Amino acid sequence: MSMVEQSLGQLARSIPGATQVFHEYELDFCCGGKKSLAEAAAQRSLDAAQIEARLIALAQNASPETDWGLASPAELIDHILERYHEVHRQQLPELIRLALKVEQVHADSPDCPTGLADHLRVMQQELESHMQKEEQVLFPMLARGHGAMATMPIRVMRMEHDDHGVALERLLALTNGVTLPRAACNTWRALYLGIRTFKEDLMAHIHLENNILFENAAGPAEPPAMQRTVG
Structure with missing residues (x-):
């Protein structure tokens, strides 16, 4: 499953730093965490691919942090x-x-x-x-x-x-x-x-x-x- 198909909640809990990206784009990953990245981006007329690229870069360069x-x-x-x-x-x-x-x-x-x-x-x-x-x-x-x-x-x-x-x-x-x-x-x-x-x-x-x-x-x-x- 590509990142754009995953829910905001899934991405927020699996990629360190993803929540800061979501803050920048004003995407609700807490109460609205069940929406897919594609769906949430479309609702705000955002480029999901651009956000996905940011997340991929984070995932590749992630420093270890607690996986709650x-x-x-x-x-x-x-x-x-x-x-x-x-x-x-x-x-x-x-x-x-x-x-x-x-x-x-x-x-x-x-x-x-x-x-x-x-x-x-x-x-x-x-x-x-x-x-x-x-x-x-x-x-x-x-x-x-x-x-x-x-x-x-x-x-x-x-x-x-x-x-x-x-x-x-x-x-x-x-x-x-x-x-x-x-x-x-x-x-x-x-x-x-x-x-x-x-x-x-x-x-x-x-x-x-x-x-x-x-x-x-x-x-x-x-x-x-x-x-x-x-x-």
Whole structure:
């Protein structure tokens, strides 16, 4: 199967650096990860062959990095908790603080992202609720190898991931695609840099869960000696 026929999720989990290419072309590899590269490119009037060439070059020059598709559910969950759940909890309060300052100081500017702080607060509340459900209910089940029993919680988490995707679209709309105006102050620059990082982190986070952790959940349970609990 050629790369253009493979799904964005497959490519994102098999080629190191593919997610950055998808960010550049604004292709949704997390919530929209089941679409083929050809289909996703066509929807955005992009040249799939050009994107495929970038991915082939990455695959040929890839440096070794952790293949989370080969990790146990417990190992992947530990990574998600440390790299994404805790990081989001650090990112959002600072982004809200910066957004409030920009909105207050630049209220008269036509480029002012009015409503951004409120939207970030809503995202913080929704994401915190979502992460707590994963940490308290779903992740302990998956870490113990009980993925076959987790069909309904996984379905709910996938739906909430779709909601996060909609919230990201709203975030992009409020910030003009995270594009700074010419006269942006340092606070504004720090805000948009942080939003860009948060967006990329959240998409990578959802990708690992949707396309790897949840996809593998129906597989065989780990041997007892390998089972771990979420701390």
